[in-house]
Amino acid sequence: MPDLLIELFSEEIPARMQARAAADLKARMTDALVEAGLTYAGAEAFATPRRLALAVQGLSARSPETRERRRGPRVDAPEKAIEGFLRATGLTLSDLAVEEEKKGRVYVAEVVTPGRDAAEIVAEALEAVIRRFPWPKSMRWGAGDLRWVRPLHAILCILSDEAGAEVVPLEIDGIRAGDVTRGHRFLSPEPFSVTNFEDYEAKLKRAHVILRPEERADHIRHEATNLAFAAGLELVEDAGLLREVAGLVEWPVPLMGAIGEAFLDLPAEVLRTSMKEHQKFFSVRARSGQITHFVTVANIAAPDGGEAILAGNRKVLAARLSDAKFFWENDLRVAKQAAMRPWIERLETVTFHGRLGSQADRVARIAELAREMAPKVGAEPELAAEAARVAKADLASEMVYEFPELQGRMGRLYAEAAGMREEVAAAAEEHYAPLGPDDDVPEAPVSVAVALADKLDMLTGFWAIDERPTGSRDPFALRRAALGVIRIVLANELRLDLDTWIDMGLLRHKIELNRAAAADGEIDTLEEVLDEIAVRGVFGAALRAVLDARKGDGRAAPEDGPVLRTVGDLVPDLSTDLLAFLHDRLKVHLRGEGVRHDVIDAVLAMPGSDDLWLVVARARALGAVLATEEGENLVQGFKRANNILTQAEEADGVEYSFGAEPKYAEEETEKALFAALDAAEAEIAPALAAEDFERAMAAMAALRGPIDAFFEAVQVNAPNPVLRRNRLNLLSRIRDVCLQVADLRRIEG
Amino acid sequence: MAKDRPRSFQEVWRRLQDYWAGQGCAVLQPYDMEVGAGTFHPATTLRALGSKPWAAAYVQPSRRPTDGRYGDNPNRLQHYYQFQVLIKPSPPDFQDLYLGSLEAIGIDMALHDIRFVEDDWESPTLGAWGLGWEVWCDGMEVSQFTYFQQVGGHDCHPVSGELTYGLERLAMYVLGIDHVMEMPYNDPDAPIPLSYGDVFRQTEEEFSRFNFDVAETEILFRHFEDAERECEAILAHPAEDPRSGRRIVMAHPAYDQCIKASHIFNLLDARGVISPTERQAYIGRVRALAKKCADAFVATEAGGWSSPDAA
Incomplete structure (x- = not known):
């Protein structure tokens, strides 16, 4: 079982595309290998700024031979049809068998597709993957037609086992695959050859390249935290920035520097945003919360310990922060002296839509x-109107023009500076x-x-x-x-x-x-x-x-x-x-809180559904009751009453809502139901008035026993029309009572 | 490789010129018109089109009226210099050649952190785009590095590699200067040492005032229309020249008018008389001109056209 190692070596791949590209390389390559009949034990993909790599372990050395029986034309079919079948199968007439079938004697071929070497399959698959790689944006270069995210320089593609490594023969637009790669652009530019994945990863590390993105990220976080800690400071974590920076360097070397004294009075979020957006710096704060330092991540270990690099970065930062300070001071002037009015006026010229x-x-x-x-x-x-009038003023400020993500935050600071409430x-x-x-x-x-x-x-x-x-x-x-x-x-x-x-x-x-x-x-x-x-x-x-x-x-x-x-x-x-x-x-939103969808439908069917608080209060009460056995059975009883009533109303073409009379109640259970409904209504009405839906639902749930007993003992469709009408009207009372919190007809089960 | 540091602004671009001349580029002179960037020089815009190989390097004075700061800002100018390199087809070792140019101006790769950070280039006025990076040196953008994919709406085939160095910023970094006006323009030990400010502070002031408050917008609007009309009129002429009897497609004269329209638009923009919606419309009009000029250029010999008789 050989292992496969692929490296696609190019000019710098945008940081934001690397993780996706590694995942795509793995998925597309392994899919293609499996499609061609190979199996593998495991696969892992990696990305650095200059390379995508894929390691596949335990790949089958050959795809299996396959045999397929194919039915052909009848023996007496026209010659053309038989010739066509021979062409399609690649056989001669003597290779074919003849079998009896219902419709006559037909030719049958056994087509044997021999297995193929893994190398052949890999070469074919890799070429297809490279030519159709799903980069968000790709380009051509030089005089060629190949597309890649940036110029592709080299392909490393080897199959290795105990016996050694073998280069997979492959050439794409003049790039011939080999077993050679390069290390860090500046620290170890010499080419070297590798024999398998372990060898590759180890030699890369010696050549100042950390292959695994998460290892680079861990290293950056660890080193940056230590630098801050040693100075009695704290690193401001930023996972997105960490991912991006890990995609900009093959050999990360964090360096910490101080922010110039002149800029320390800028608001913390301005410092953080400016440093992150323009320079991809991490922020470092003092115990007070004040951001005082930055961490930049260099791609080289310089002999002067990074002094020159830090000096350069400090200078660039100073220029950037001078701009930010300029914006901040100009903005403060507008806020303090003119209560932001010029900004509010300028919003007239800013199109919303x-x-x-x-x-x-x-x-x-x-x-x-x-x-x-x-x-x-x-x-x-x-006060609300005044707040609304200044709420968007900062959109016209210089700071928000420069850093749109600071909208709102700056508005607050400027409104405070303007002395607003x-x-x-x-x-x-x-x-x-x-x-x-x-x-x-x-x-x-x-x-x-x-x-x-x-x-x-x-x-x-x-x-x-x-x-x-x-x-x-x-x-x-x-x-x-x-x-x-x-x-x-x-x-x-x-x-x-x-x-x-x-x-x-x-x-x-x-x-x-x-x-x-x-x-x-x-x-x-x-x-x-x-x-x-x-x-x-x-x-x-x-x-x-x-x-x-x-x-x-x-x-x-x-x-x-x-x-x-x-x-x-x-x-x-x-x-x-x-x-x-x-x-x-x-x-x-409610489903996210675990509220059943039929419960939501049942309460949305009620009047006042534009009052969202009311909707949710009903839903919570209904949900709580449905979670009990009482509630579950109440719904069953209600549905039974409702079904009988609906059928009768449809059949008779009338609505039974005239009010049932206790005097026609014959059976004990019937009398008990009247009493229970009276009691429930007396309880429910004030509960509803107080919008106490839990209490209302609890009162309804208490009807479950009387309703069950009623159906047990009483025939609704009694031969006596007076009794029948009265009982249907009684069911109508059940329906009215039970529909007061939610439309129980919409509850499932 | 020269690792000693240059001593003046002019030494920086002279070293760049020598370096790229050494790599086989034709060193051209600036184009004699007002442009917003070195890319507008026909040696880049037009020569990136068609199949003929090309290699050129040149300094191009560039104007961005909105960036005027009366000479006060340490690194913002309405008139500045770009150094531009265009090689078609882009050589396979273009990145290494570029890094060689940084060494040539005294940047030591062992001590400085050079990074290629994604930055896709697009010029809406030229109907052009490409993929590449901004190159960072110790966190500062020192160049734009682009593989042209399309210019004037035409696919670039072969692809040109383009480099743009912002000369003032790069030189300030190499020379360790904080304010552009303090940068030595010639050698500080020359009999008459001149700083960048000696040469340009006054013009920055004059043009800032002119660009922001004085440029007559009525006249500019008219000039824009004139340039647009003239560009289209030039291209409307048949290829056959009645005087010489030769086939002469006037791509370059038409393109001059396109450059003019583009710069006038920049001036109007600085005057603040173009609303955001109109802005898009103006950019679209300049792009339409650029496209027509590109169409014309590919119908010239330099653009790869060959007479059907010659075939």
């Missing part, structure tokens, strides 16, 4: 919405949250108001212009915005009629989008509708009320105006669709 206007337009909408929502979240309306400053940072599923959710009322307004404006805006996420395409991160709304509402136990806010948001966007096309009076009418929604709750009712009022006052009520008509038609549908989108995200 071609159809949704400028950032300033967006800010104005958010401020309006934040003001309106403020009372619902316990915030002071004017703490709630306003905090909202500048917190209104973007939550960004990820594990991100903290804002809790301060002003931040909550602005965060919700921000996300709802985003959602209703893109819905208004029909830019909804489809499949994997969600360029404006609307799923994230929807999840943000959900998490903010739930974490803060907010009671919001989202329908109202969605309708208002959609209408506000539609007014802006249609301002130019509107006929006389249409925009006025729509703006009145906007105010009315706050009172009436939804768009349709508000529109009707406004039109009626205008007619009553003798004012123009342009119902048939082009804009009013289309907007009137569209808003309710868009609103339903957006709420459904939020419900979908809620399902995903």
Whole structure:
């Protein structure tokens, strides 16, 4: 069983592509080998900046011979058909057997495909893999046609066993495979040959190349931590940066340097971001949290201990940080002296989206919405509006222009510098949250108001212009915005009629989008509708009320105006669709918490499903009851009652909801059921009024015994029509009682 | 290999010229027009097209009006120098040749950390792109290293290897200078020693003022339109020259107009009179010109065209 070693040696492979490329090399190569009939014991792939390597252990030396019986044409078939069969099988007529079959005598061939040497298969497979390698971007070079991520210089491809190593004969566009590689570009540039993987890895290390990416990363982390520790400091961990840096060096040598005195008063996140983005430096902090040093990772061990390298890096850093300091100081001046007003004005010239206007337009909408929502979240309306107006100001600052990832964070610092109230400053940072599923959710009322307004404006805006996420395409991160709304509402136990806010948001966007096309009076009418929604709750009712009022006052009520008509038609549908989108995200979110999907469906079917807190409270109560035997059986009893009732209603064409009368109750169990329903209703009504769904569900679960006993003893479809009607009406009471927390018909099982 | 350090700005680029001359490049002179980067020189843009081998190196003064800082910034200038190398087809040892050029200007590979960091190059105005790296020396970007894949919308075949050195920054590093204006331009021991500032501080000031506040935008808009029209008009002429009776495709005169339009656009941009949406439209117009010029060039002899009779 030989081992296979492959190395593809090229000019520097982008760090971000290395891990994927190693995985692709392994998957494609081993797939091709197996496809060709070889087996192997194990395989491992590696990447450095200049090489991709694959080691396959225990590869079969040959693929097995295969035999295949193939039925051919009948013996009396036309000569052409028989010749064709001989060509396809590569046999002569005398090689063929003849067999009796139902339809006659037919030729049968036994086609033997001999096994092939592993070397032959490897050569073929490797050429195919190289020519079709899935690089995110590839290129040609020189006068050739081969494509690779950067020029490919050499191929090492050997099969080795106890007897020694054998080069796999292979040549691709003039590159002939061999057993030779090179070490580090500067420290050990001489070529050397290798005999197997162990030999390869060991010789590479002697030639200043650490083959394994995770070994390079470990080495960097370890050395950098030690450097920091020795100076009484602490390395700021950054896994993404570590991966990237490990992909930039074959022989990592971490070096620590001090950040110039002049830059130490820059905010920590500015230092960290500037050093990471521009220089790929790690940050090192003092016990106070202040970032004072950096670690750069060189690719060589220099005879001067890295002095010259550090000096150069310090100089570059100083130039970079001078820029950052320049931005910071300019920005502070705008914040302190002009309360960020020039930035807020500049947002007018920054496009948010071609159809949704400028950032300033967006800010104005958010401020309006934040003001309106403020009372619902316990915030002071004017403060929420003010916070919204400054929340995006930092987008026009020099620092955020340079480092977009600092948006919000800089806003907070600048708002503080401008002497704004703490709630306003905090909202500048917190209104973007939550960004990820594990991100903290804002809790301060002003931040909550602005965060919700921000996300709802985003959602209703893109819905208004029909830019909804489809499949994997969600360029404006609307799923994230929807999840943000959900998490903010739930974490803060907010009671919001989202329908109202969605309708208002959609209408506000539609007014802006249609301002130019509107006929006389249409925009006025729509703006009145906007105010009315706050009172009436939804768009349709508000529109009707406004039109009626205008007619009553003798004012123009342009119902048939082009804009009013289309907007009137569209808003309710868009609103339903957006709420459904939020419900979908809620399902995903709750499923993550282990809530059953049928439980979610059962509660979403209830009225008030735009109140997400209510939905979740119902779901939790239902879920808790369903986890008990009582609850499980209650659902069975309810379903039985519901089925009998539904069938009877369909058959009779009437609805049995007139109220069952105890006086017609004959059986004891029937009387007991009446009593139990009375007791349950007395318990459930106040529980529902208090939105104590657990108590309501518990009261319902108590019905399980009486319902079971009733069905045990009583025939609902009694011959006596009076008894039958009364019993059906009794079932109707069961249905009414049981449907008060959730639609139990949607519970499975 | 010369490892002694150069003593002046001019020695840095003279050594680069000598080095690349030694590697067989034709050392050209700067193109006599205002350009934003060395790539715009027809010796790069046009010569990267077609099948004929090419090897050239040259210094190119470059202008970026938006980078003007009145001569105050230690390393930002609206007028600066690039050193440009273009070899077609790209030689197999192009990286090693490049590293040799760093040694030639006194960078010791044993003491300094040289890295090739992914940086894909794209010029939206030239309809060109390539893959390569920015080369770091001790964390500082000292060159751009690119394998051209497409220019003017044409696939490059063979592929050219292109190097661009930012001369001021590189020289400051090699000479250990912190502010560009303090860099010795000629030898510090010359009878009349001149610093970079002696040569350029005043012009930086004058052009910064002109670029940001004075350049007459009305005139510039008109010049842009004129250059665009002229470029198209030149290319509209039939290949047959009525005077000489020869086939003369005027790719270079047309390309001069494309360069002009590009620089005027840069000036308008610095004046802040082009909105983000218009910006894309202007870039698209310059690119359209560059593409037409590239189409014309591949129909010339230097671009690989050969007369059907000759075949």
